[in-house]
Amino acid sequence: xxxEFLPVAVAILAGSFLLVSHASATSATEEYDEDxxxxxxxxxxxxxxxxxxxHKIHTDDYGLECDSCxxxxxxxxxxxxxxxGNFTMAAMAEGQFCGxxxxxxxxxxxxxxxxxxxxxxxxxxxxTKPVKAVVFYHKxxxxxxxxxxxxxxxxxxxxxxxxxxxxxxxTMKALYKGKYCGxxxxxxxxxxxxxLCNTCHIGKKGYDRMMGVEPHAEKKGTHGGH
Amino acid sequence: MNVEExxxxxxxxxxxxxxxxxxxxxxMGLAVTGVFLxxxxxxxxxxxxxxxxxxxxxxxxxxxxxxxxxxxMVMRQNNCIDCEKCLDACRETNHVPLEHDAWRTNIQExxxxxxxxxxxxxxxxxxxxxxxxxxxxxxxxxxxYKDPETGIVVMDYKKxxxxxxxxxxxxxxxxxxxxxxxxxxxCNFCLDTRLAAGEKDTACAAACPADVRIFGDxxxxxxxxxxxxxxxxxxxxxxxxxxxxLPNVFYxxx
Numbered sequence: 045x046x047x048e049f050l051p052v053a054v055a056i057l058a059g060s061f062l063l064v065s066h067a068s069a070t071s072a073t074e075e076y077d078e079d080x081x082x083x084x085x086x087x088x089x090x091x092x093x094x095x096x097x098x099h100k101i102h103t104d105d106y107g108l109e110c111d112s113c114x115x116x117x118x119x120x121x122x123x124x125x126x127x128x129g130n131f132t133m134a135a136m137a138e139g140q141f142c143g144x145x146x147x148x149x150x151x152x153x154x155x156x157x158x159x160x161x162x163x164x165x166x167x168x169x170x171x172t173k174p175v176k177a178v179v180f181y182h183k184x185x186x187x188x189x190x191x192x193x194x195x196x197x198x199x200x201x202x203x204x205x206x207x208x209x210x211x212x213x214x215t216m217k218a219l220y221k222g223k224y225c226g227x228x229x230x231x232x233x234x235x236x237x238x239x240l241c242n243t244c245h246i247g248k249k250g251y252d253r254m255m256g257v258e259p260h261a262e263k264k265g266t267h268g269g270h
Numbered sequence: 271m272n273v274e275e276x277x278x279x280x281x282x283x284x285x286x287x288x289x290x291x292x293x294x295x296x297x298m299g300l301a302v303t304g305v306f307l308x309x310x311x312x313x314x315x316x317x318x319x320x321x322x323x324x325x326x327x328x329x330x331x332x333x334x335x336x337x338x339x340x341x342x343m344v345m346r347q348n349n350c351i352d353c354e355k356c357l358d359a360c361r362e363t364n365h366v367p368l369e370h371d372a373w374r375t376n377i378q379e380x381x382x383x384x385x386x387x388x389x390x391x392x393x394x395x396x397x398x399x400x401x402x403x404x405x406x407x408x409x410x411x412x413x414x415y416k417d418p419e420t421g422i423v424v425m426d427y428k429k430x431x432x433x434x435x436x437x438x439x440x441x442x443x444x445x446x447x448x449x450x451x452x453x454x455x456x457c458n459f460c461l462d463t464r465l466a467a468g469e470k471d472t473a474c475a476a477a478c479p480a481d482v483r484i485f486g487d488x489x490x491x492x493x494x495x496x497x498x499x500x501x502x503x504x505x506x507x508x509x510x511x512x513x514x515x516l517p518n519v520f521y522x523x524x
Binding site: 174175176177241242245246247248249250259 | 348349350351352353354355370377379389390391392479480
């Protein structure tokens with residue numbers, strides 16, 4: 045019985061190996077042509093704000109040529125645009141950079157469809173001023189409650205990280221007057237700002253836990269002499 | 271007394287005295303002893319009239335404040351966001367060493383999950399300045415006592431021998447050993463650091479951005495703490511009421 049079983053098993057193994065090798069051979073022949081379509085991996089900018097650009101979508105999918113953008117709109121060399129100091133949404137609205145096409149006619153306007161290029165931050169925003177600490181989850185607000193970027197940006201909150209935190213009026217009093225979170229958290233659209241404090245306020249303990257700060261780490265060894 | 275009726279009852283013998291009878295007898299005995307010893311043995315504090323609550327309330331009743339001023343604190347607990355500005359202010363004002371077991375005030379955290387949603391609660395704690403302070407009762411040198419002027423439980427560092435019996439006795443774990451003073455130290459409602467200088471509130475209360483800590487004289491009907499304690503529709507509680515220490519730190523939700 046065992047001896048009859050062995051050749052079958054070998055056949056199956058060999059067959060599956062052939063299948064796998066065949067599959068990899070086909071993908072090798074249809075390999076992405078970087079010379080024709082540009083870099084395969086998306087370009088990811090960190091400054092002035094995190095954004096990504098996928099060459100493949102623009103060339104392979106939409107049929108643009110390299111010289112559609114290079115070098116009039118974007119230099120070939122990496123890092124030129126963010127270093128220009130002018131790589132902003134305002135400049136794009138004036139037709140620079142992506143705004144050369146993303147003007148609402150040729151392609152979607154640069155002040156719409158934010159998440160086509162900008163990702164909703166995965167990590168929670170953690171404010172430590174004026175009090176430690178307050179969390180905000182983009183995902184909960186966009187995915188669970190269906191808000192768009194422009195529900196809050198730029199009227200209630202500037203896009204720029206730390207803008208609210210460093211503003212002197214980023215206080216509960218301002219929230220009660222409808223500023224910042226208070227634009228929605230007014231008791232009608234969303235729960236009122238003066239209720240459910242600890243939904244957003246995680247405290248110093250919550251902050252330390254989130255940041256992996258070891259409790260009492262800084263307080264050790266103060267009494268070695270005794 | 272109907273003797274004829276009682277004679278029909280079965281004799282219960284001396285081993286089964288009803289508990290009420292037993293209790294009355296004990297009370298009588300204790301009362302007699304108390305009288306002979308001038309009340310000092312039985313009363314838990316040196317202040318004989320110390321009372322903190324009536325039968326169904328943790329709030330002191332009118333006319334039962336044995337101190338000239340009677341300081342206390344109300345915590346509007348659900349307003350606390352654990353920003354710990356109070357802790358920093360306390361450490362700075364009262365020179366509390368930066369060690370994890372040395373604190374005059376602290377914030378406790380409780381995490382629970384309700385219907386899959388994480389809930390967090392914060393509770394500020396400090397010395398409860400009890401009317402019947404177990405720490406005072408156990409101190410062998412009278413180094414800790416109720417200040418008759420203010421009702422604050424204070425320390426006389428010179429008398430403290432560092433036996434830590436008060437630390438063990440305190441139901442609120444509100445005492446720590448100060449290596450600098452080589453004595454037990456604790457919250458004293460900023461008596462020496464702020465109240466003596468004419469300040470009206472403690473460092474923690476002054477630092478709180480969320481209006482959690484309301485400090486004041488609960489005897490004075492014009493104070494905010496008095497008004498908060500006497501809002502009829504508010505539920506007020508204390509920590510560990512069952513230990514009978516009659517604390518003067520009260521908790522409510524804002």
